[in-house]
Amino acid sequence: MSITSGDHKASFANGTTHNSAYVQWTNASPAKSFKVQSQYEPPIAKFEAQSTFRSHYTGKYVPPARICKPSLKDYAADELTKPMNAGTSYLEAFTGEKPKPCPASKIDKSATLKVTKAGHTLVTQDA
Secondary structure, three states: EEEOOOOHHHHHHHHHHHHHHHHOOOOOOOOOOOOOOOOOOOOOOOOOOOOOOHHHOOOOOOOOOOOOOOOHHOOOOOHHOOOOOOHHHHHHHOOOOOOOHHHHHHOOOOOEEEEEOOHHHHHEEEE
């Protein structure tokens, strides 16, 4: 076979080294499969068209829950008019020194604030 490309003529063989090195065997049969061939057997149970989730988690009727709110007749009338005690046990048990209010909250509006290198804030009155 001869292929021409432009002005050059090159001849190529019909076969490749791969095809000539690996030739199919004659009189050879493929290896026998050891896999057991099974025949289709239809299922015994009737098809229900339901997912596993739906079949396992079905709703059950539950009667409405009883109301837990105590009725007003359980309380004395004077208890309902008292203010609610919203205190904490910490406030009652605390015996330490209460923090002093911030002095900056009492500064006159005419005063100016200055910050030193040490980080302290000094208040000076403008004259």
